[in-house]
Amino acid sequence: MxxxxxxxxxxxxxxxxxxxxxxxxxxxxxxxxxxxxxxxxxxxxxRKVPVHVHNGRRYYVRLSEIPAPWQDAFRAALRGSCCPAIDGEGECAFEWDWSDWLHGRLPHG
Incomplete structure (x- = not known):
């Protein structure tokens, strides 16, 4: 330097x-x-990442819609968490996990 x-x-x-x-x-x-x-x-x-509705309530985010590098960081925070399996949607996460991560409360522990 x-x-x-x-x-x-x-x-x-x-x-x-x-x-x-x-x-x-x-x-x-x-x-x-x-x-x-x-x-x-x-x-x-x-916060512009869309939260998708399922059965009339805010339910999930598509990981593919999260911009890099946050997508990888969120995916790492999800390790060990349950994730919704929604036909035709690819990798998804529950809306509450997304919200917790945005507020610094995920990963839990």
Missing amino acids: TDEDQSDIGKFSPVGHTLADTTRPLSRPEVKAAYDAYRMADLAAL
Whole structure:
């Protein structure tokens, strides 16, 4: 790593998702705010994953409709969980497991 590369460490800007041309490193609250902004953007994108209705209620998500890299992370969190088998739908997960994962409550344990 060059001295020039080192000078960019800690100068991350949540605006535009690029390294910022700043003269000081971000403070701990600024780093947390940047992380929270990214987490909220992730959640906003993931909440757009459709939840499908079965027998009149919100019941399942199709794993194929979850964007990468979250699809792999959710699949890993599901290990050991029961999943619905719905004809013609491919790999699915229960809506409540999806909701728990979005809120950091899956995997259980």
